[in-house]
Amino acid sequence: MSKIIASNNNGKDRDQQQITSRKGPQSATWVNPKRMMGKIMKFVFPILLFISFNVAHADDTLFSTNLYAKFQAKACTTCHDFHEQDKDGFFFNSHTKRRDVNRCKKCHNQKVTGFEHVRDWFAMPGLYLSGMNAKETCKQIKKAFHAEFKSDDLLAAQMKNHLFNDPRVLWAIEGATSNSGKLPFKKQETDMVKGGMEEWKSQVMAWITGGMKCE
Ligand code: HEC
Numbered sequence: 001m002s003k004i005i006a007s008n009n010n011g012k013d014r015d016q017q018q019i020t021s022r023k024g025p026q027s028a029t030w031v032n033p034k035r036m037m038g039k040i041m042k043f044v045f046p047i048l049l050f051i052s053f054n055v056a057h058a059d060d061t062l063f064s065t066n067l068y069a070k071f072q073a074k075a076c077t078t079c080h081d082f083h084e085q086d087k088d089g090f091f092f093n094s095h096t097k098r099r100d101v102n103r104c105k106k107c108h109n110q111k112v113t114g115f116e117h118v119r120d121w122f123a124m125p126g127l128y129l130s131g132m133n134a135k136e137t138c139k140q141i142k143k144a145f146h147a148e149f150k151s152d153d154l155l156a157a158q159m160k161n162h163l164f165n166d167p168r169v170l171w172a173i174e175g176a177t178s179n180s181g182k183l184p185f186k187k188q189e190t191d192m193v194k195g196g197m198e199e200w201k202s203q204v205m206a207w208i209t210g211g212m213k214c215e
């Protein structure tokens with residue numbers, strides 16, 4: 001044990017000697033490059049941290065930051081594309097023999113959707129569609145709410161009500177209800193709105209209270 005300590009001390013002394021002899025009289029001002037790096041990092045690191053913090057917390061009052069990707073999940077757009085031929089909408093595809101609007105609820109029944117009112121399962125044209133960019137999607141949503149005729153207050157209240165309470169929206173959010181994503185014949189929509197209800201609520205609120213900006 002004592003031998004090891006002794007040899008360690010010896011090693012240190014040798015290093016010290018080498019440094020002094022190499023640098024000679026300048027040794028007092030000689031700067032250890034490792035320490036220099038340490039000093040630089042003291043200043044650079046907080047700056048890097050600051051930048052990455054700001055990137056991670058990009059402006060969540062913009063529609064494009066969080067909500068756009070969520071609105072484009074197939075769980076939302078397959079229904080909104082239902083009547084669009086050029087989007088291969090289900091009306092022209094798997095549902096050519098299921099077009100009767102009074103029969104949707106036979107298959108998309110309460111056991112499947114979990115909806116309080118089975119009739120809430122329907123699709124209609126003139127809504128936002130898949131493939132629209134963030135600006136178009138956001139503008140189309142506002143248009144469908146007839147935003148130009150409403151005060152910001154009223155629009156915000158209706159937007160909140162729709163996005164937090166509409167059964168179809170909840171159906172499309174992963175984990176929002178125990179029937180979210182469920183389809184007839186034991187099928188399941190897999191491209192759901194990720195992140196769950198908590199994240200959805202905080203991101204929608206950030207956008208609404210930030211003025212529902214369409215950038
Ligand atoms: C089962 C089909 C269906 C699903 C799933 C669905 N929607 Fe809709 N959505 C509709 C229908 C139908 C309307 C028109 C509502 C009405 O007039 O009552 C609508 C209206 C809207 C509106 C009102 C503004 C507009 O564009 O017309 C928004 C916003 C909206 N949906 C967003 C979503 C989002 C976001 C999702 C996914 C989280 C979603 N929808 C999932 C069918 C659906």
Ligand code: HEC
Nearest residue numbers: 075078079094098099100101103104107122123183184189
């Ligand atoms: C005979 C049963 C049946 C009827 C009737 C039916 N559907 Fe469907 N629906 C299905 C099945 C099964 C699926 C799963 C996809 C597939 O196999 O086509 C589906 C999928 C859907 C989806 C896709 C949801 C998603 O995001 O994945 C929508 C939207 C939809 N149906 C709307 C309707 C509407 C609106 C009606 C009435 C006009 C209707 N369906 C009538 C059986 C039915």
